Amino acid sequence: MEPLDAARNAAERQAWRETYDAYASADRAELKPADLERFADSAWWTGRLDEAIALRERSYAAFGDVGDKQGTARLALTLTWDHMGRGAFAVSEGWFAKAERLLDELPESVEHAHKSFFRGFTTLMMGRDIESAAADFEHAYELGQKFGDRDLQAMALTGKGKLAVLTGEVDKGLKLLDEATAAAMAGELNPSATGLIYCCTISSCQELGDYRRAGEWTDAANRWCDGLDVSGPPGECRVHRAQIMRFRGDWPKAEAQAIAACEELHDYNRFVTSAGYYEIGEIRRRRGDFAAADTAYREADEWGKIPQPGLALLRLAEGKVDSAVSGITRSLEEVEEPLSRAQQLPAQVEIALAAGDVKTARAAADELERIVDAYMIGSRRAPAFDATVHLARGQIALSEGDPDAAAKALRKARDEWNRVGAPYETAQARMLLGIAYRRQRDEDAAMAEFEAALARFEKLGAKLDEERVKELLSGEARRTFLFTDIVDATKVIDAFGDDKWKKILARHNELVREHVADSGGDVIKQTGDGFFASFGSPRAAIEAAVAIQRALHEETFAPDVRIGVHTGGAFHTGADATDYGGQGVHTAARIGAAAGAAEILVSHETLDGIGTAFRLSEPRAQELKGFEHPVEVVSVAWR
Numbered sequence: 001m002e003p004l005d006a007a008r009n010a011a012e013r014q015a016w017r018e019t020y021d022a023y024a025s026a027d028r029a030e031l032k033p034a035d036l037e038r039f040a041d042s043a044w045w046t047g048r049l050d051e052a053i054a055l056r057e058r059s060y061a062a063f064g065d066v067g068d069k070q071g072t073a074r075l076a077l078t079l080t081w082d083h084m085g086r087g088a089f090a091v092s093e094g095w096f097a098k099a100e101r102l103l104d105e106l107p108e109s110v111e112h113a114h115k116s117f118f119r120g121f122t123t124l125m126m127g128r129d130i131e132s133a134a135a136d137f138e139h140a141y142e143l144g145q146k147f148g149d150r151d152l153q154a155m156a157l158t159g160k161g162k163l164a165v166l167t168g169e170v171d172k173g174l175k176l177l178d179e180a181t182a183a184a185m186a187g188e189l190n191p192s193a194t195g196l197i198y199c200c201t202i203s204s205c206q207e208l209g210d211y212r213r214a215g216e217w218t219d220a221a222n223r224w225c226d227g228l229d230v231s232g233p234p235g236e237c238r239v240h241r242a243q244i245m246r247f248r249g250d251w252p253k254a255e256a257q258a259i260a261a262c263e264e265l266h267d268y269n270r271f272v273t274s275a276g277y278y279e280i281g282e283i284r285r286r287r288g289d290f291a292a293a294d295t296a297y298r299e300a301d302e303w304g305k306i307p308q309p310g311l312a313l314l315r316l317a318e319g320k321v322d323s324a325v326s327g328i329t330r331s332l333e334e335v336e337e338p339l340s341r342a343q344q345l346p347a348q349v350e351i352a353l354a355a356g357d358v359k360t361a362r363a364a365a366d367e368l369e370r371i372v373d374a375y376m377i378g379s380r381r382a383p384a385f386d387a388t389v390h391l392a393r394g395q396i397a398l399s400e401g402d403p404d405a406a407a408k409a410l411r412k413a414r415d416e417w418n419r420v421g422a423p424y425e426t427a428q429a430r431m432l433l434g435i436a437y438r439r440q441r442d443e444d445a446a447m448a449e450f451e452a453a454l455a456r457f458e459k460l461g462a463k464l465d466e467e468r469v470k471e472l473l474s475g476e477a478r479r480t481f482l483f484t485d486i487v488d489a490t491k492v493i494d495a496f497g498d499d500k501w502k503k504i505l506a507r508h509n510e511l512v513r514e515h516v517a518d519s520g521g522d523v524i525k526q527t528g529d530g531f532f533a534s535f536g537s538p539r540a541a542i543e544a545a546v547a548i549q550r551a552l553h554e555e556t557f558a559p560d561v562r563i564g565v566h567t568g569g570a571f572h573t574g575a576d577a578t579d580y581g582g583q584g585v586h587t588a589a590r591i592g593a594a595a596g597a598a599e600i601l602v603s604h605e606t607l608d609g610i611g612t613a614f615r616l617s618e619p620r621a622q623e624l625k626g627f628e629h630p631v632e633v634v635s636v637a638w639r
Contacts, residue, residue: 004030011038014191016045033062033071044082045191049268053082073102073111080118087270087304113143113152120159124166127337134163151193154180158197165204166339170375174213177201185220195237199272202240207339208375209385211247211420218244238264239276246283249423249460255283262299274305281307285314286424288463306331309347316351317464319520319536324351342371342385349392353399361399365392387416391429398432403439410436427456431469438472447473480541480567480606481585482521483592484512484548485530487560496557504557505529511551512561519544524579530561530592534580538606541565545600546614546638553598553639562599564592567606590624591633600636607634614638 007022019042023035031039040055056079063071076099083092096118103112120136123129137159144152161176181201184194198221205214221237238261245254262276281296293314297307312327328348335341345368352361372385381389390413397406410433417426434449450473457466471477486492486508493501512531516523521535521544535541545563552558568584587603595601604619615637621630 003027004035007035007038007042011042016042020046020048033059033066033068036062037071037075047264049082049086053079056082069102069106070109070111073099073106074114076102077111077114077118084122085269085271108143108146110143110147110149110152113140113147113149113156116140116143117152117155117159124159124163130163130167134160137163150183151189154183154189154197155193158200162200162204165208165375166337168374170208170377173204174208174210174377177204178213181217181220185217185223198237199240202243206243207343208377209342209372209382209388210377211244211382211384211422214240215244215248215421239272239279242276242279242283246279246286247422251283251287251461255280258283270304274300274303277303278305278307278310281314282310285310285317286465287461288317288465290314290318306334309344312351313347316354319540321351321355321517321520325355325357338371339375342368342375345371346388346392349395353395358396358399361392361396365389365396368392383416383420384422387413387420387422387425387429390416391425391432394429394432394436398436398439401439403436406436407433407440423456424460424462427453427460427462427465430456431465431472434469434472475571477571477580478567478569479580479584480535480538480565481570481580481588482516482533482535482541482545483527483530483564483589484533485528485562485592487562487597489529489559492559500557504559507555508552508558508561511555512548515544515547515551519547532585532589538565538567538602541567542600542602542607542614542636546636549598549600549638560597562592562595562597563601564588564590564595565600565602565606566591567603586626587624587631590627591622591631594622594624594633595635600638601633602636604632604634 003022003026007019007026010018010022019038023039023042036055036059040052040059043055044052056075060072060075063075076095080092080095080099083095099115103115116136117140120133120140123133137156140152141156144156157176157180161173161180164173164176180197183189184197198217201217202214218241238257242254242257242261245257258276258279262273265273277296277300281293281300284293284296297311297314300307308331309328312324315327316324328344328351332341332344332348335344345364348364349361352364369389372381372389390409394406394409394413397409410429414426414429414433417429430449430453434446434453437446437449450469454466454469454473457469496504513523516533519540521533521540524532524534542565545565548563552561566584566588568587570580570582570584591601591603617635619632619634622633623630
């Protein structure tokens, strides 16, 4: 068979690699406009986007040369999609204007339906005029029926379904999406239409918290994706596949799928590529690989996706509470669409509680519940949405010291997440439920929840969550503790008087709390004229100590403060298990008492192997009250 005949035959079978090879070996001078179009399709499906665009432009010109306006309009519309996917919006709009001008001169055709669908789709995605989008989808569907084009009918149904979901007609929307996706997965449509339909269906299911439906369609789409002998657009399927895999707890495979998607699509579609990098960040954050997660979120941002709420939750996990608060607040200020807000409000609850802002947390939970109730599937909430609401209510109740209400809400969250099949979220709910049981003085129930959560976190590879549950199980934590104390407070009061002293003390307290929080620490309590704080790392504690001394030094009137720092084991104490006691705390307090005025004194073992940007004194053996042997300490030069 001649190369040109072989290429045409392969194109009919959508054997795109074979098509490309045959066209590449054919005499270019013999290629007709339709051959150039098919050659371009084969280049596009085999990962040669620049060549595909160049061939489509040649095909556009060739159709024009022979006076085929319908062909030129079709190629102009295809190039519109190509450039929109790459984020070249001005170029995309230019090609769309060409297509509109050409089609205005022609009687109604399939190309007019494609024009209406593109206009409706972009209007919907940009959150613009919903009514005009609905009219465009209806027009595209009617023309699809008129001309017997199954691709267009299914694509238009998808647009109508997604629109119905966004406007609160959830059951109607999901029915339309299911119908279109069934046709796509049955092999009735071409790959381009199938990919678009699947992407819209899965994104709608995930936005609604209907992970059961999303998982079922993803399983069906996996077979379709894996059977295609192509490169490129299946990366869209890989991103959704990664999201479902991550949700189901298969993090290594989920990350591999997301990485493959980014590699396949970086030249094809900026939006899907950015979603792929965001998904990589989500997986790495849960795994506790913060540096790698930060890199992935930055990549997502560069490709066009605002990396929230993941980035704000990463900052929270790093102990940067203020940064987390500003990130999630700014993001929510920019988001109006209810289902998009529902994806971010649970993070605002968690971050606001970490910042001690129960009012904001409760407002976020209230809004979340209103949205969930407005987008019910049938007569009930989607299980994942229901679980999210109950988890938020449980977190707030724990923060407010109401373990009974917390336990009730968290049991519901645990059971719903378990029913959905989300192991990580189930383990999180069980860990919090264990804390609620412990505060109810039901230690047996608490231990059962902690042990179940630990087993799941270990299997998933969620290292930080695993460490936290181990602390809860053993009652012991390894933290870096910091003690501050005002030197000679009585003399300062005598010098300035009570009124002046109150102002000086208030400013001192404000600065200490501010710099502890800025460095990711937690103020456990005030101790007379000083503070007791806890940090996740020695470096953060040292940075806080230096910042405190420098801030006080800049004040016109401020007392001298001594600071002691030590890393060691401790036990949770107090009715709400937020205080610490034990040898590590005792040592830190004694080191603080041994420090001189305006001195930062640190146990030498605390700094072992971490490095610091600050100059240190030579180690010295320090006698500590109540300790049999001296402790080796160093002084940090903070000035």
